[in-house]
Every structure is written in C-alpha cells, then in structure tokens.
Amino acid sequence: MNKPLQGKIALVAGGTRGAGRGIAVELGAAGATVYVTGRTTRSQLSEYQRRETIEETAELVNEAGGVGIPVQVDHLQxxxxxxxAEKIEREQGRLDILVNDIWGGENLVEWEVPVWQHSLENGLRMMRLAIDTHLITSHYLLPLVIRNKNGLVVEMTDGTAAYNQDHYRLSLYYDLVKTSVIRMAWGLAKELAPYQCSAVALTPGWLRSEIMLEHFGVTEENWRDGAAKDPHFLISESPHFVGRAVAALAQDDNKARWNGQSLSSGELAQIYGFTDIDGSKPNCFAYLIEVVEAGKQENAAAYR
Known part of the structure; x- marks a missing residue:
C-alpha cells in the first residue's frame, strides 16, 4: 500500500475524539507515526465524562496502517x-506535523446568551481551553518542528477567516476563540517562515463528531436519518474528511504556498482531490451561504 507519510512523525494534540481522531487516523493511513494526546484514558475520565479514549484513537491509527502512540496530557499544564516534548525528542528526535486540535468547550458554550448573562467562569474556562492550550503546545513543540524544513503546523478551528469575519458565531466567547485560533496560525506562519516551515488554520464543515451524532440521534452508519431533525444536516461530513485534508497538506512538497492561510476541508478537497468516506466532497461553507442563508430548500447533493 502507498504510504506517503512513512517515517514522518506527527502529534495530534487533542486527538481523543471528533476531528482530532479523524486526523490521527488519516495520518496513520498515510503511514505516519502519530502521537495522540488528550485527558481521557481507559483509567481516567476528563471533565467531559465521555467514553472515547486516547488509547482507542491510537489503536485506530494502528489499524489504519500507521503507528499510534497515546500519551495522557493536559495541555493547560x-x-x-x-x-x-521531551518524550518525542527522546524517542524520535524531531516532529514533522503538529496538529493543535485542543478544544473542550462544547459543554461550556451558552448559545445566543449575551456576555453579561453568560457564565463568566465557563466563558473564561473556554478561552483557556482553546487558546492557552494551543500557545503552551506551540511553545514546547515548535523547537522540534523547526529542526527540519517543510514542517507543518495545523491550527484547528471552526469557520474560515472570511466566513467568521461576516458571521457572528452566536456567543462572544466562542466567536473570540475561533477567530483567535485563525489569527494564531497567521502569526505562527510569520515566525515559522524563516525556518521553511508552514502554519495554517483549518476548519471542517458541519462535522459528524461523536457528540453531534448523539445530538441528532444517529450513528455514522445511518447519519442521513438526521435530516428528519434538520434537512441541512445532509451537508455534514465525517471526521475522516478533515483528516484527509491534513494528510494531503502534509504530503504536499509545496505546502508553503498555504502558509498563514485559513482553509477548509471542502476547499482543499477540490484542490487535492480527496473525498469523504462516502466518496463525496462536501463543500459546507459554500452551502451555508448559498443555500441556508439564502433561505432555499435543502440541496446538499449539489454541494457534495
């Protein structure tokens, strides 16, 4: 089998579930050795109190053809x-791909609640989980990335720069978090360019994470049934789709052309040619603007 990332070392920070898990698995499918970090293990749950673990993600990486290495880490510490960083340096001597996917705010957001009514404690906790963690991770791991040319840093967020500029994300804290991560990637790009390494911000579309599937009362096998609750759910994508976007970026010898940019899984699928697990190429943000905001009836097939 073709393993274009064979010998490459990756870290997916926040790889327990959702996009992080999809990214880790697809990097593994391309042959990479993937360190998977998070707080939830088989012996210890995080504040999420969910069943997904870093060990499970690492096993999925192995099954996909890579090497998965779970490491319990609280990225706020x-x-x-x-x-x-010391462990990766000791075991590998370098890091080729750093994916900052740490989040943890789903249970803290109060949608459409003004800042003076939103829980201050939850809001500030969300900011710490989504911004401080990324900064701490970059501080310690980037010295390993810049040891070799063509290293890649992916800052995971929600929404492209263009989309978020024109759309309020229904919570001041959430809006600040997701916009800050995009700006963080832009700033990192400036600092990494002299070392011939690149940083990008990347967003999935409507992601069928474990939490989202539960919200719609479906599984990945029958996810289309979620259209009964919201017909626009048919534009959604599996975590593998954004995972394949990261794998495509990592394989690109000319990835520096994207340095500092804000990208989406749907946009990159049109350029690199990868598909979701159902063979489609969902272009979520075009759909949101041209169909949902235009008040048109569901037409997801035309955007897949």
Whole structure:
C-alpha cells in the first residue's frame, strides 16, 4: 500500500475524539507515526465524562496502517506539555506535523446568551481551553518542528477567516476563540517562515463528531436519518474528511504556498482531490451561504 507519510512523525494534540481522531487516523493511513494526546484514558475520565479514549484513537491509527502512540496530557499544564516534548525528542528526535486540535468547550458554550448573562467562569474556562492550550503546545513543540524544513503546523478551528469575519458565531466567547485560533496560525506562519516551515488554520464543515451524532440521534452508519431533525444536516461530513485534508497538506512538497492561510476541508478537497468516506466532497461553507442563508430548500447533493 502507498504510504506517503512513512517515517514522518506527527502529534495530534487533542486527538481523543471528533476531528482530532479523524486526523490521527488519516495520518496513520498515510503511514505516519502519530502521537495522540488528550485527558481521557481507559483509567481516567476528563471533565467531559465521555467514553472515547486516547488509547482507542491510537489503536485506530494502528489499524489504519500507521503507528499510534497515546500519551495522557493536559495541555493547560506546561510541565506536562514539556514532558511530552521531551518524550518525542527522546524517542524520535524531531516532529514533522503538529496538529493543535485542543478544544473542550462544547459543554461550556451558552448559545445566543449575551456576555453579561453568560457564565463568566465557563466563558473564561473556554478561552483557556482553546487558546492557552494551543500557545503552551506551540511553545514546547515548535523547537522540534523547526529542526527540519517543510514542517507543518495545523491550527484547528471552526469557520474560515472570511466566513467568521461576516458571521457572528452566536456567543462572544466562542466567536473570540475561533477567530483567535485563525489569527494564531497567521502569526505562527510569520515566525515559522524563516525556518521553511508552514502554519495554517483549518476548519471542517458541519462535522459528524461523536457528540453531534448523539445530538441528532444517529450513528455514522445511518447519519442521513438526521435530516428528519434538520434537512441541512445532509451537508455534514465525517471526521475522516478533515483528516484527509491534513494528510494531503502534509504530503504536499509545496505546502508553503498555504502558509498563514485559513482553509477548509471542502476547499482543499477540490484542490487535492480527496473525498469523504462516502466518496463525496462536501463543500459546507459554500452551502451555508448559498443555500441556508439564502433561505432555499435543502440541496446538499449539489454541494457534495
């Protein structure tokens, strides 16, 4: 089998579930060795109190053809992240791909609640989980990335720069978090360019994460049944789709052309030619603007 990332070392920070899990698995499918970090293990749950674990993600990486290495890390704890960097340096001597997918705010967001009514504690916790974690991770891991040319940093967010500029994300804290991560990628691109490494911000479309599937009362096998609750759910994508976007970026010898840019899985699928697991190429953000906001009836097939 073709393994274009054979010998490459990746870290998916926040790879327990959702997009992080999809990215880790697809990097593994391309042959990479993938360190998977998160707080939830088979012996210890995080504040999420969910069943997905970093060990499960690592096993899925192995099944896909890569090498998965789970490491329990709370990325808000600098000493733990420093220990992670030392472990990767000791075991591999470098890091080729860093994916900052740490989030953790689903249970903290209060949608369409003004900032003076939103829980201050939850809002500030969300900011720490989504911004401080990324900064701490970059501080300790980027010295490993810049050791070799053509390294890649992917800052995972929700929404492209263009979309978020024109759309309020229904919570001031959430809006700030997702916009800040895009700006973070832009700033990292400036700092990494002299070392011939690149940073991008990347967003999935409507992601069928484990939490989203549960919300719609479906599984990945019958996800289309979620259209009964919202017909526009038919534009959604599996976590593998954004995972294949990261794998495509990592394989691109000319990835520097994207340095500092804000990208989406749907946009990159048109350029690199990868598909979701059903063979389609969902272009979520075009659909949101041209169909949902235009008040048109569901027409997801035309955007897949």
């Amino acid at each position: 600098p000493e733990q992240v420093k220990g992670l």
